[in-house]
Amino acid sequence: MKDDILKVLLTEEELQAKVKELGAQITEDYQDKKLLLVSVLKGSVVFMADLMRAIDTYCRIDFMNVSSYGSGTKTTGTVKIIKDLDIDIAGYDLLIVEDILDSGKTLSYIKKILMERKPNSIKICTLLDKPERRQVPDIKADYKGFIVPDEFVVGYGLDYAETYRNLPYLGVLKPEVYSK
Numbered sequence: 001m002k003d004d005i006l007k008v009l010l011t012e013e014e015l016q017a018k019v020k021e022l023g024a025q026i027t028e029d030y031q032d033k034k035l036l037l038v039s040v041l042k043g044s045v046v047f048m049a050d051l052m053r054a055i056d057t058y059c060r061i062d063f064m065n066v067s068s069y070g071s072g073t074k075t076t077g078t079v080k081i082i083k084d085l086d087i088d089i090a091g092y093d094l095l096i097v098e099d100i101l102d103s104g105k106t107l108s109y110i111k112k113i114l115m116e117r118k119p120n121s122i123k124i125c126t127l128l129d130k131p132e133r134r135q136v137p138d139i140k141a142d143y144k145g146f147i148v149p150d151e152f153v154v155g156y157g158l159d160y161a162e163t164y165r166n167l168p169y170l171g172v173l174k175p176e177v178y179s180k
């Protein structure tokens with residue numbers, strides 16, 4: 001698997017240090033709030049698992065599964081709900097936890113449908129932001145780890161064709177992997 005990686009963009013140490021920083025900021029900001037962390041499956045699962053342990057205030061967690069990339073590297077533009085939240089979010093301060101903000105279609109769709117359910121507040125925490133690829137201009141992250149260049153990245157939860165999510169770092173694949 002490691003042989004498929006062309007270059008490492010963010011090391012395990014860099015990712016872990018940033019997660020600690022984000023967790024500390026969220027801890028401070030949500031002291032007196034009713035925090036609900038909403039992890040968007042499957043890409044955010046690794047980030048979520050680390051981030052929640054870097055947060056030192058009361059919180060609940062829930063999961064939502066949406067998908068728009070199928071098995072390729074381009075968004076299909078249609079966001080599908082595969083699994084909805086389990087709990088009624090009215091009155092909660094939601095923090096949507098995402099691995100990457102790319103075209104913006106996934107997060108703008110999720111934010112819109114969750115706002116209709118009248119939570120107390122909604123904010124977005126994304127580990128990665130790829131602003132050069134944005135198609136929905138008004139979607140912004142409230143907490144952001146790193147800005148990444150316009151390249152398809154894998155690892156730390158992010159996949160290509162459902163593979164490479166288990167890499168502990170973030171990398172770019174060799175071009176020949178896509179023609180396999």
Ligand SMILES: O=P(O)(O)OC[C@H]1O[C@H](OP(=O)(O)OP(=O)(O)O)[C@H](O)[C@@H]1O
Binds near residue numbers: 044102158
């Ligand atoms: O800003 P966008 O262009 O919408 O892209 C971002 C979304 O795409 C990926 O999810 P994907 O739909 O591939 O499903 P996955 O999380 O299960 O990998 C990623 O995890 C984000 O959720």
Ligand code: HPA
Binds near residue numbers: 069102154158159160
């Ligand atoms: O760069 C990416 N890598 C993996 N999944 C993604 N979903 C949106 N952008 C990406």
Ligand SMILES: [Mg+2]
Binds near residue numbers: 040041042043044099
């Ligand atoms: Mg995702």
